[in-house]
Amino acid sequence: MNPADLPPELAAQPADLIAAVRAIAQGPLAEQAYAIDRGAYPVDLLKRLAATGAMSAHLPRADGSPGDYGQAILAMAEASRVCGATGFMMWCQGVAGLYMQASGNPALTGERLARHVRGETLGGTGLSNPMKSFAQIESLLLKATPVDGGYLVNGALPWVSNLGPDHYFGTIAAVVDGSGHTVREMMFMLRCDARGVTLKPCPEFSGMEGTGTYSVQCKDLFVGSEDIAADPARPYIARIRGGFVLLQCGMAAGIAQGAIDSMWAVEGQLGHVNQYLEDRPTDLQAELDSLVARILTLAQTPFDTSTDYFIDVLDARAHGAELCLRAANSALMHQGARGYLMSSDVQRRVREAQFVAIVTPAIKHLRKEIARLSREEMPA
Numbered sequence: 001m002n003p004a005d006l007p008p009e010l011a012a013q014p015a016d017l018i019a020a021v022r023a024i025a026q027g028p029l030a031e032q033a034y035a036i037d038r039g040a041y042p043v044d045l046l047k048r049l050a051a052t053g054a055m056s057a058h059l060p061r062a063d064g065s066p067g068d069y070g071q072a073i074l075a076m077a078e079a080s081r082v083c084g085a086t087g088f089m090m091w092c093q094g095v096a097g098l099y100m101q102a103s104g105n106p107a108l109t110g111e112r113l114a115r116h117v118r119g120e121t122l123g124g125t126g127l128s129n130p131m132k133s134f135a136q137i138e139s140l141l142l143k144a145t146p147v148d149g150g151y152l153v154n155g156a157l158p159w160v161s162n163l164g165p166d167h168y169f170g171t172i173a174a175v176v177d178g179s180g181h182t183v184r185e186m187m188f189m190l191r192c193d194a195r196g197v198t199l200k201p202c203p204e205f206s207g208m209e210g211t212g213t214y215s216v217q218c219k220d221l222f223v224g225s226e227d228i229a230a231d232p233a234r235p236y237i238a239r240i241r242g243g244f245v246l247l248q249c250g251m252a253a254g255i256a257q258g259a260i261d262s263m264w265a266v267e268g269q270l271g272h273v274n275q276y277l278e279d280r281p282t283d284l285q286a287e288l289d290s291l292v293a294r295i296l297t298l299a300q301t302p303f304d305t306s307t308d309y310f311i312d313v314l315d316a317r318a319h320g321a322e323l324c325l326r327a328a329n330s331a332l333m334h335q336g337a338r339g340y341l342m343s344s345d346v347q348r349r350v351r352e353a354q355f356v357a358i359v360t361p362a363i364k365h366l367r368k369e370i371a372r373l374s375r376e377e378m379p380a
């Protein structure tokens with residue numbers, strides 16, 4: 001996003017972090033976006049992006065001053081504008097940091113978090129299944145049996161991104177008693193190099209191939225206190241769920257902005273005929289700007305645990321997914337055959353936008369949660 005196309009709230013943000021991310025996005029990331037789409041995991045670029053502070057801007061500073069969710073969202077949008085897969089991995093790394101920081105567990109918040117924030121180590125999140133389980137869409141796939149000093153975890157998660165042999169991610173297991181009944185849930189950081197963990201390659205996806213996404217299988221994985229983020233997990237999830245969902249809006253905003261950019265790129269040559277299309281760039285830009293302004297307002301209170309606030313966050317996230325689907329599709333209509341080339345970012349963006357719509361919380365999941373929470377809010 002050029003400063004000229006930013007809404008006032010957006011333009012008022014400190015420019016240095018955003019400028020640093022933009023320089024990487026428009027330079028080396030733009031050069032690698034095609035390779036990333038074809039399956040290259042951009043570990044060096046992710047580390048460079050992390051080192052700018054882009055994936056930790058939302059975390060509280062060492063001096064106790066609060067983090068800035070707006071900055072983290074805008075930074076993610078800058079990368080997603082060029083490469084949605086990279087924007088998604090920034091979200092993975094960003095929420096992994098949030099899990100560690102919010103745990104209050106000194107074993108997670110000390111040097112491990114510092115290395116994560118500096119981008120020396122990378123991680124992700126395996127909360128799709130737990131989030132869907134809390135929304136009664138599916139049951140928990142990991143089971144934790146209490147043992148001396150911790151738990152033994154068994155089960156498998158079908159897809160977790162931003163992983164490698166020495167990476168880690170936050171996830172939740174059902175704690176089961178002797179008869180196999182779930183008594184509560186506990187959240188922990190799963191280390192990919194721990195004994196009992198196997199990463200298996202996933203089948204080929206239509207997009208997001210370079211996101212380091214694996215199926216993760218756990219066979220008697222021991223989880224000790226140094227890896228526990230929250231036990232029980234539910235009160236902790238209630239605290240971080242707003243920030244978790246809100247941060248994803250950066251991906252949606254960036255992909256929509258990239259789509260609008262590519263409509264303008266052909267306006268001189270094709271405007272005479274493109275004027276007959278729906279979802280023209282000026283209209284989409286106005287809608288995106290007001291959505292971004294709304295997201296940045298919500299980003300000022302990410303730890304608001306009220307139901308009304310969370311419904312608002314879910315609604316903004318759903319609007320973002322719908323807008324980026326429309327924008328990416330319209331960009332393809334605007335660009336025509338040149339946008340349909342395999343080398344074109346325009347058709348890649350259609351697949352990236354589809355991912356924003358299906359990754360947890362997917363549009364259908366968002367609408368289900370909004371309906372459920374709205375019913376709870378209504379007086380009996």
Ligand SMILES: Cc1cc2nc3c(=O)[nH]c(=O)nc-3n(C[C@H](O)[C@H](O)[C@H](O)COP(=O)(O)OP(=O)(O)OC[C@H]3O[C@@H](n4cnc5c(N)ncnc54)[C@H](O)[C@@H]3O)c2cc1C
Pocket residue numbers: 092124125126127128129137138158159160161162205207208211213358359360362
């Ligand atoms: C590229 C990619 C990256 C992802 N990264 C992460 C991540 O980092 N962390 C994370 O927690 N989740 C991740 N996910 C999972 C994602 O967030 C969704 O949970 C997942 O796509 C299933 O959601 P759904 O709405 O399709 O489930 P539903 O429509 O509710 O489907 C029901 C069930 O069927 C399963 N299912 C559907 N198709 C298949 C299939 N072909 N083979 C086996 N099972 C199937 C689903 O997993 C789900 O449990 C990723 C998914 C993809 C495609």
